[in-house]
Amino acid sequence: MSEKIAIVGSGLIGRSWAVLFARGGYRVVLYDVKEELMTQAMEVVQAQLHSLHESNLLLGRDPAECYTRVSTSTFLSSAVEGALLLQECVPEDVELKRKVFSELDTLVSDTTILSSSTSCIVPSKFTETLSHRSNCIVSHPVNPPHYCPAVEIIPAPWTTDLAKDKTISIMKQIGMKPVVAKKECDGFILNRLQYAVLQESWRLVEDGVCDPQDIDTVMTSGLGLRWSFIGPFQTIHLNAPEGVTDYAERYSDGIVRVSKQFGEPRHMTGETLEKVREYVEGEVPMDKHKENLQWRDGVLKQLAVFKQSIPDKP
Ligand SMILES: NC(=O)c1ccc[n+]([C@@H]2O[C@H](COP(=O)([O-])OP(=O)(O)OC[C@H]3O[C@@H](n4cnc5c(N)ncnc54)[C@H](O)[C@@H]3O)[C@@H](O)[C@H]2O)c1
Numbered sequence: 001m002s003e004k005i006a007i008v009g010s011g012l013i014g015r016s017w018a019v020l021f022a023r024g025g026y027r028v029v030l031y032d033v034k035e036e037l038m039t040q041a042m043e044v045v046q047a048q049l050h051s052l053h054e055s056n057l058l059l060g061r062d063p064a065e066c067y068t069r070v071s072t073s074t075f076l077s078s079a080v081e082g083a084l085l086l087q088e089c090v091p092e093d094v095e096l097k098r099k100v101f102s103e104l105d106t107l108v109s110d111t112t113i114l115s116s117s118t119s120c121i122v123p124s125k126f127t128e129t130l131s132h133r134s135n136c137i138v139s140h141p142v143n144p145p146h147y148c149p150a151v152e153i154i155p156a157p158w159t160t161d162l163a164k165d166k167t168i169s170i171m172k173q174i175g176m177k178p179v180v181a182k183k184e185c186d187g188f189i190l191n192r193l194q195y196a197v198l199q200e201s202w203r204l205v206e207d208g209v210c211d212p213q214d215i216d217t218v219m220t221s222g223l224g225l226r227w228s229f230i231g232p233f234q235t236i237h238l239n240a241p242e243g244v245t246d247y248a249e250r251y252s253d254g255i256v257r258v259s260k261q262f263g264e265p266r267h268m269t270g271e272t273l274e275k276v277r278e279y280v281e282g283e284v285p286m287d288k289h290k291e292n293l294q295w296r297d298g299v300l301k302q303l304a305v306f307k308q309s310i311p312d313k314p
Pocket residue numbers: 008009010011012013014031032033034037088089090091092093100117118119120140141142143
């Protein structure tokens with residue numbers, strides 16, 4: 001029988017994790033404090049498994065067979081019993097994470113990995129006093145995780161190498177691309193990069209350099225196109241005839257000069273917020289929010305399919 005993964009919290013992210021672990025060949029047990037949400041989750045899991053299969057993104061597995069390995073439990077103790085790893089997916093609130101992890105600590109075996117989906121709370125903030133703290137880690141996915149395979153792995157200072165290596169290996173097995181932080185860092189990696197771009201975008205609009213739509217054009221028709229397959233470091237390496245050292249010699253002074261002007265972070269309020277709101281609500285009306293989410297996920301799915309066909313570098 002395949003090994004078991006427990007999902008604690010079956011909302012948006014919990015459901016996606018269930019799909020991914022089932023795709024990786026594991027048995028999955030979903031738990032939630034709200035029973036009706038687990039029923040909804042099972043419907044979503046079934047639909048997502050079929051959708052991934054249609055796009056050849058189910059690692060060659062049969063969606064119906066994957067679905068038979070997913071179940072629910074109304075008891076936390078039986079959900080986590082004998083689990084290789086549990087993936088916590090409760091709302092982003094440090095007190096709630098502390099409470100849930102304290103309860104889990106009394107239920108898990110000495111070998112179960114306690115992995116949190118938290119987007120920005122470092123693991124030491126909710127695991128320090130636990131008797132199983134050496135098995136605690138963060139595995140932060142990108143939404144929607146079934147089309148965005150990057151997952152940030154953040155060990156606490158007391159997480160063992162064994163727990164870290166096991167988590168990385170499980171994540172790779174289910175088709176994810178783990179990025180491992182060498183130490184805890186507020187905001188992790190993804191959100192620090194996202195916030196840097198967001199802050200500079202805000203400043204450019206607030207200081208009257210450009211309109212909000214220009215920021216989106218620069219990303220969707222410029223930077224983002226390259227970044228979706230080679231990232232910023234390989235981009236600069238290819239942007240100078242002699243590679244990254246040549247790039248640094250040519251452009252580093254300019255980068256430092258401009259970067260010094262970035263200044264204090266801006267609060268997202270006032271006239272700029274109104275300007276940004278007017279623009280985004282014109283493009284993505286609130287009464288079509290759900291349809292636009294589906295549209296976004298559909299495009300991400302097409303990109304995931306396309307990325308499978310990108311040839312290897314020479
Ligand atoms: N939504 C995103 O884009 C995103 C992306 C990456 C990571 N995350 C992180 O994933 C986690 C979950 O986010 P989400 O968007 O899935 O939230 P969500 O609100 O969709 O789901 C949370 C679920 O947890 C359940 N829950 C609440 N208390 C519980 C408890 N004590 N025990 C078990 N279940 C409980 C709720 O009933 C709900 O079903 C958060 O830490 C969030 O930061 C979210």
